[in-house]
Amino acid sequence: LRSCPWYDKCGIFTRACSSCPANYTNFGCLCGHFYFRDSYSRGIGTPLVCSDSYEQDGALCYDKCNDKYNGVGPVCWQYCPITQPV
Incomplete structure (x- = not known):
């Protein structure tokens, strides 16, 4: 004990x-x-909505990519032409 x-x-x-x-x-x-x-409460929050000049990917807003490019996260990848496959 x-x-x-x-x-x-x-x-x-x-x-x-x-x-x-x-x-x-x-x-x-x-x-x-x-x-x-x-501590104090700051509420339950609001859903993320990007303005028209941005593109949403996950929970983040990114600048829209130029035509012929595909946005994946922070990178704009060029679409490959049919004559130049991946």
């Missing part, structure tokens, strides 16, 4: 025997303090 730290003279099963600093919770053998970060 483990004993409590030196500052808890009552043992592991006696709660509230040790003294804890102000604003700390006594857990028997241990003193604990909870730290909560401040």
